[in-house]
Amino acid sequence: MAKVYYDNDADLNILKGKKIAIIGYGIQGRGQSLCLRDSGCDVIVSELQGTPNYEKAKADGFNPVPVFEACKEADIIQILTQDHIQAKVYKEGVKPNLKKGKALCFSHGFNIRFKQIKPPKKVDVFMVAPKGPGALVRQMYEQGKGVPCLLAVFQDSSGQAKQIGLAYAKAIGGTRAGVIETTFDEETETDLFGEQTVLCGGVTELIKAGFDTLIEEGYQPEIAYFEVLHELKLITDLIQQHGIGGMRRRVSDTACYGDLTRGKKIITEKTRKDMKKILKAIKSGKFAREWIKENEAGRPVFDKLLKEGDEHRIEKVGRELRNMMPWMK
Numbered sequence: 001m002a003k004v005y006y007d008n009d010a011d012l013n014i015l016k017g018k019k020i021a022i023i024g025y026g027i028q029g030r031g032q033s034l035c036l037r038d039s040g041c042d043v044i045v046s047e048l049q050g051t052p053n054y055e056k057a058k059a060d061g062f063n064p065v066p067v068f069e070a071c072k073e074a075d076i077i078q079i080l081t082q083d084h085i086q087a088k089v090y091k092e093g094v095k096p097n098l099k100k101g102k103a104l105c106f107s108h109g110f111n112i113r114f115k116q117i118k119p120p121k122k123v124d125v126f127m128v129a130p131k132g133p134g135a136l137v138r139q140m141y142e143q144g145k146g147v148p149c150l151l152a153v154f155q156d157s158s159g160q161a162k163q164i165g166l167a168y169a170k171a172i173g174g175t176r177a178g179v180i181e182t183t184f185d186e187e188t189e190t191d192l193f194g195e196q197t198v199l200c201g202g203v204t205e206l207i208k209a210g211f212d213t214l215i216e217e218g219y220q221p222e223i224a225y226f227e228v229l230h231e232l233k234l235i236t237d238l239i240q241q242h243g244i245g246g247m248r249r250r251v252s253d254t255a256c257y258g259d260l261t262r263g264k265k266i267i268t269e270k271t272r273k274d275m276k277k278i279l280k281a282i283k284s285g286k287f288a289r290e291w292i293k294e295n296e297a298g299r300p301v302f303d304k305l306l307k308e309g310d311e312h313r314i315e316k317v318g319r320e321l322r323n324m325m326p327w328m329k
Helices: 027-038 052-059 067-073 083-097 134-142 161-171 184-199 201-216 221-230 232-248 253-266 269-284 286-296 300-310 313-322
Strands: 019-023 042-046 076-079 103-106 124-130 149-155 179-181
Touching: 019 027, 019 067, 019 083, 027 042, 027 052, 027 124, 027 134, 027 161, 042 067, 067 083, 076 083, 076 161, 083 286, 103 161, 124 134, 124 161, 124 184, 149 161, 149 184, 184 201, 184 269, 201 221, 201 313, 221 232, 221 313, 232 253, 269 286, 286 300
Parallel strands: 019 042, 019 076, 076 103, 103 124, 149 179
Antiparallel strands: 124 149
16 A cells, blocks of 8 residues: 655655745646745745746746746755756756755656656655646645645655655645655656546547547437537546446446446457557657657647647537536636
């Protein structure tokens, strides 16, 4: 079983006298920055001047500065920019300011796991990854609760990397819910696998396949949309709240029997073997190399596939139907 840490396992005093730089004031950056500040931490924010996130940081009472300046002042540097630009940000603004005793923090392990960022041995490197978006991290913190977090230590130069990570997690409310110990490898590989085979890639292809099947058999696109896309949220909400077994006991017996007897006809042994191939490509670094090259080339495949997806009939039907749903606005 995984090791789980709570409030009593973390000491906020470890962060006293330390300045924390948040690089990137996106959804996660904003949520973490505000929680850290409210926990009494000394926070400095870095964001590009003239961007909406820069203005948002100013409105929240921060004085955003360039990456180089933030990293020069900070003792703990949390890099929260998107994966594909982290290496560039690190090289230009973070790396020149890394001195013995400083710490690098991440909320996703991609750039460490695939060696796009190679920190010097003289600094601590740890990860605190909330298992929820930054807005939820903030919302739960304000309610006196927290979002569960993952904690991993990649480098322990000071001998206190784990304790600093736990203190950071406590400062954003994570230890109120529980902090699960993991590794950079495990977090990164499982995260990518989940996105590609289930949460994003698997779900979207399943939805489109169901929609196309119904349309090809002559059913109305509006009815198909409701049955394979719109109602999906009702099911995933039940699964999230009550588990798979709980969901099955909260839908009709007809739906439950269809689930139990037909699901394996869709997710076959071949599907499971293909999932293993995808996981293998993640672990070997093949996917990471492909994604890095795609960005270096200006994203031709990414943009082409995104545009093709936007042109699928389900998108047009969905836009029209969502206009009938005032609660969506």
